[in-house]
Amino acid sequence: MTEPTHDRDAAGARDTLLGKLARNIVAFDANRVEGHALARAKACIADTIGVMLAGAQEACARILLRVPGVAQAPGPCTILGTGIRTSALDATLVNGTSSHALDYDDISGDFGGHPSVPLVPLLLALGQERGGTGRDFLAAYAVGVETEIRLARAAHPVHYDKGWHPTATLGVFGAAAAGARYLKLDVARTTMALAIAGSLANGLKASFGTMTKPLHVGHCGRSGLFAALLASEGYEGAADLLEHHQGYFQVFNGAGNFNPDAVLQDWGHPLEIAGPTIGIKQFPCCGSTHASIAAALNLAQRHDLRAADVARIEIMPNRHRLKHTDKPYPASSLDAKFSVQYVVARALVSGNVRLRDFENDAYLEPEIQRLLGLTQAVPHPGMGEGGPQWGTEIIVTLKDGSRHAERIANMVSRDGSCPMSRAELKAKFDDCSQRVLPAGQADALFEQLWALEQVQDMKASAAWLQAGAA
Structure with missing residues (x-):
């Protein structure tokens, strides 16, 4: 029996924004992921696997595994940090x-969120379940990044400021794009995958500082994969979902608050993954705090500051960074990840900000609490709408009355303009993976990820993924 097709969804689908986007996804040349683009893609993928291993021990992941039905479907896909194998959707x-879970994954100022986490877990699962090559993986990852960031260019800054969590609400399109590309769907079915994904988009910034924020990402990736799998079987969605008068942009942003032309303008030229778009995190906390941490560390090093000598701390980030990081007295370790006051105090006390600083009751240490009482955070008066969005200024006043200031104009973590070296990436990978892997296994896994383009069969090469199952 021929299954019905709804006229509105089928007619003219190729001329909709999603239809045109789907053509770009299907036509993308995998050989374009070379040189700098290849190095950046592998760095982001390896970094994501590292933080995934560290996050596997967190309560938000462990509780998921206790929920009836989760990870109980049969399948070949590894849940990293465990011995469990399950379906691609559950993995x-x-x-x-x-x-x-640790908010230690990469970040993009243009995306307004974390571009790799909606994509990499999905592609790992498909690789184990369906096979494919490392080149297939890299191409699907590249189009996923391209899709989510191009949509962000169309939707921001209103989308972000309204309170949507772009990693989930825009990342679901990237996940669907990556899944459709890896499954080798044609243009029509890729269009439907994107259309279905748009109706599964969700995630509110009010959840920042709770377990629900990382759940946004797991749900987003699963929804994108689910959309691609449904489309592969002929499931239908609204091809005009983006531009419809009751569609995505109108509902999520509102009339006049988006630029649909940005979705396709110069798509893939240059590739987002090849530019300075994505920054890999040096510090395991909200990316909106990183410029302030770096400024505090610069001050401490340049002036040999000691926390005990501090009488006052003034933190002045761009107002967009402060909306969700103004937490003068964090109430939990998770809450501390989103407290610009805490991370600046920690940088001055410890000379760095590391995973251990968000464990147990580190945020309650007496010297930290003393500095929090001396700290004020306000929007920077000179960093307005027309300038860089990721800047900050720190002013530290000492007990002797001297004042020291450090300003950073714009810093979206270690982006493509100042990328982390392979040695720096490996050091972070080791810090993350040591929670579940012996050093030798971590070394082997990192080397396999660094040679991803050479993998000929992802299913046959699943042993290096299984290395992440302690």
């Missing part, structure tokens, strides 16, 4: 949640 849900 994507749990691994995706783990990947964002």
